Amino acid sequence: MKIITATDYQSMSRKAAQIIASQLVLKENSVLGLATGSTPIGIYEQLAAWTKQGDLCFRNAVSVNLDEYCGLPADHPESYRSFMEKNLFSSIDLNPANAHLPNGNAADPNEEARRYDGLVQELGGVDLQLLGLGHNGHIGFNEPGEAFVMDTHVIELSDKTRQANARFFGGDIAAVPSKAITMGIRTIMNANKILLVVSGEEKMDILRRALEGPVTPHVPASILQLHKDLTVVCHPGYGREQ
Numbered sequence: 211m212k213i214i215t216a217t218d219y220q221s222m223s224r225k226a227a228q229i230i231a232s233q234l235v236l237k238e239n240s241v242l243g244l245a246t247g248s249t250p251i252g253i254y255e256q257l258a259a260w261t262k263q264g265d266l267c268f269r270n271a272v273s274v275n276l277d278e279y280c281g282l283p284a285d286h287p288e289s290y291r292s293f294m295e296k297n298l299f300s301s302i303d304l305n306p307a308n309a310h311l312p313n314g315n316a317a318d319p320n321e322e323a324r325r326y327d328g329l330v331q332e333l334g335g336v337d338l339q340l341l342g343l344g345h346n347g348h349i350g351f352n353e354p355g356e357a358f359v360m361d362t363h364v365i366e367l368s369d370k371t372r373q374a375n376a377r378f379f380g381g382d383i384a385a386v387p388s389k390a391i392t393m394g395i396r397t398i399m400n401a402n403k404i405l406l407v408v409s410g411e412e413k414m415d416i417l418r419r420a421l422e423g424p425v426t427p428h429v430p431a432s433i434l435q436l437h438k439d440l441t442v443v444c445h446p447g448y449g450r451e452q
């Protein structure tokens with residue numbers, strides 16, 4: 211595990227963007243696992259800027275997002291598809307046909323979850339998976355629980371997660387969907403490399419528990435301790451020596 215402590219949000223975003231860019235330079239047809247949430251927005255701005263300058267090219271890349279809400283139309287401003295269009299896809303040269311998210315409106319969400327795992331396998335797996343960290347230690351939408359759920363699945367969102375995400379829905383927790391489709395723990399852990407980005411003093415305690423506490427489904431991100439190639443870029447950090 212490598213932990214990089216950044217001086218501020220901008221520096222965190224730039225360092226993480228450099229890691230993603232180097233992945234693309236080394237393998238232009240990389241399968242990139244992408245994430246939503248407020249944390250990666252600065253990374254996406256940086257990647258978009260480098261693409262605009264001609265320093266980065268996504269033309270041969272493929273993306274697979276971690277998760278999607280159930281029951282929001284794809285063009286709803288808070289669907290993760292809309293988030294990705296707005297914050298990244300509209301500003302880079304990724305082929306839209308190669309930008310994948312689970313379909314949160316599939317008639318059978320469980321079948322859609324199975325299809326998504328099949329898709330990731332068909333693509334040859336994820337080369338680099340970007341992850342944020344939920345306030346309760348979730349990754350993707352893998353919520354704390356009694357067991358790790360291995361494959362992509364439909365999840366009932368916890369009150370804490372819906373509360374945390376209510377800010378995107380005008381502060382109205384009732385407007386936050388109660389279910390989502392998320393990559394499972396095995397799907398995430400199968401990625402060749404994982405890049406975890408965490409920003410904010412209020413997340414440093416859960417980050418410390420994830421990286422140094424027991425590996426437990428009560429802190430889903432703690433499983434990342436077992437990954438062979440994990441890089442954490444965080445700000446402000448929690449005092450661990452690098």
Ligand code: GLP
Nearest residue numbers: 246247248249342343344350351
């Ligand atoms: C959502 C996403 C996660 C993300 C988390 C943290 O729940 N499903 O992938 O990591 O939010 O978001 P933020 O970066 O806004 O704190």
